[in-house]
Amino acid sequence: MLFDYPRELRTNQALVVGMHAFFVKLGIASPIFIGASDGGMVAQIYTQKYPNEVGGLVLVSTGGMDAATLKTLKKKYFFVPLALWYMAHCNYEKLKPRLIQSGMSHLRNESAEEAAYARDMFETIFKDFQQAKDMHITGLLEDLMNQTPVTEADFRALKGRILLIFPNQDFFSDPMQQDLIKLMQGPQIVYVSGGHLGTVLKAGDYVRGIKKFLEGME
Secondary structure (H helix, E strand, C coil): CCCCCCCCCCCHHHHHHHHHHHHHHHCCCCCEEEEECHHHHHHHHHHHHCCCCCCEEEEECCCCCCHHHHHHHHHHCCCHHHHHHHHHHCCHHHHHHHHHHHHHCCCCCCCHHHHHHHHHHHHHHHHCCCHHHHHHHHHHHHHHCCCCCCCHHHHHHHCCCEEEEEECCCCCCHHHHHHHHHHHCCCEEEEECCCCCHHHHCHHHHHHHHHHHHHHHC
């Protein structure tokens, strides 16, 4: 199941509460989360809030919500409040090419064909992308830095039911990846080649790893 983030939910705490209500409505007692990038961080917040109501975690190309990683990310994302202000006051259509170029900066030694696919993907996404939606998503990203850090204890009940998939040239550094491994207490780990866009450009590698993990859980 894949769902969008309702814009009425403006913080990550509100988001996970809304997700929980969504699962209750559908009768899903122990969802297994497959979260990539900031989605993987939201999955950790959900697990922290509802520790006995998660069936498993697949965290892809992401970092931990631990104190050390959050401190590092705060330094990396110091500009986000200013970016939000600018996004609110700029001509968003003129900003889109710069946002596409920012997305393309995550390429890491991919082939020319893969780079062309990435550009086509970003151009397709941003063709009808709305300013309000982008600001909402960016606001949730900023709010991640305000969360209570997770600890190893938050994931103890999921031991043996966690898969981590790391690109070898990810936005999230090796120290961040190692901190995430420590948080998850002996998770299964899969390494794939490429960078942060690998979930799209090398989707097959990720799907095979996730499928094998889920089949093992059965």
